Amino acid sequence: MSKFIEELREAIINGDREEAEAITKKALESNIDPQVLIQEAGSKAMDIVGQRFNDFEIFLPDLTLAADAMKGSVGLIIEKLKETGGGGEDSVANIVLGTCFGDMHDIGKNLVSVLMATAGMQVHDIGVDVKVKDFIQKAEEVDAKIIAMSSLLSTSLPFMEDLIRILKEKNLRDKYYVIVGGGPVTPEFAVEIGADAYGRSAVDAREICKQLLSSGKKPPFEKPVILGDLKTN
The missing domain is CATH 1.10.1240.10 (Methionine synthase domain)
Structure with a gap:
């Protein structure tokens, strides 16, 4: 072997x-x-x-x-x-991943998807140009733990904030960790919109999701987690 x-x-x-x-x-x-x-x-x-x-x-x-x-x-x-008949989804954490509405880039997202899968996560990749309502609908459908949003266009960044706002309006904010990343995304922006975590790269995103899932802490966080910040129980 x-x-x-x-x-x-x-x-x-x-x-x-x-x-x-x-x-x-x-x-x-x-x-x-x-x-x-x-x-x-x-x-x-x-x-x-x-x-x-x-x-x-x-x-x-x-x-x-x-x-x-x-x-x-x-x-x-x-x-x-x-x-x-092995590898059922019930035994792993479900993650909804997509590129924000208005953005057709998928290379970074695809890399995140593969890396998360190697960490034993069940990734539901819903593609590019994804509307906020579709992120939420899919998360509800698969009982996700994490919603991961990517964007390489600054014009699509407002949709990350919209997602968090709508989750609050629907009383769903404490159900999902929200992690954001992509070229124009910064830690400061993640703080501003109230995200739970910020991934500088696909590798960071993978490790942060592992930390979130093992932390035992419920969302939302007071400030977004950056790799190495979160201490697990």
Whole structure:
């Protein structure tokens, strides 16, 4: 088993999707536990990649390739879990993710989606150009814990504030952690709109969501969490 784990981890770190998929297929055919592949190979590989990215040892193209390799592996694992009846959504945290209304960019969002999945979260990616009401509707539908909003356009930022305002009006604000991120988003903006967390990068977003879910603290927070701020119980 350790051979498959090490080889898959290395393929993902190197951003080699073809190799990652080939190793994943062999591992599954050898009856390696799919969850072990995700946690011991995929998740740990992305932890390493994420740390190297934060340390400026690698850059966005490298991170994107690694995430794509991980996505290929996870896709095969999900298919296997569906065949065997494993990996039900009831056992994991549901997260609704999308790009704000008026913004068609999806590269950053897609990267966040893959990285969150490697941390064992059930990501409901509702795409780009998403209206506020659709974020809320999906969150209610899947009983989400987190609503994650991304934007690369400053013209779409007001919709992040609108989401929080409408959640308050509907008495739903204490049901969801709201995390915001994207090029024009700043910690100061997150404070201004009353978000629970701010993700500087896809790697940060993944780690912050893990912290939020393990904190035992209910939203909303007095000030948004930035990576490393939140102390878990």
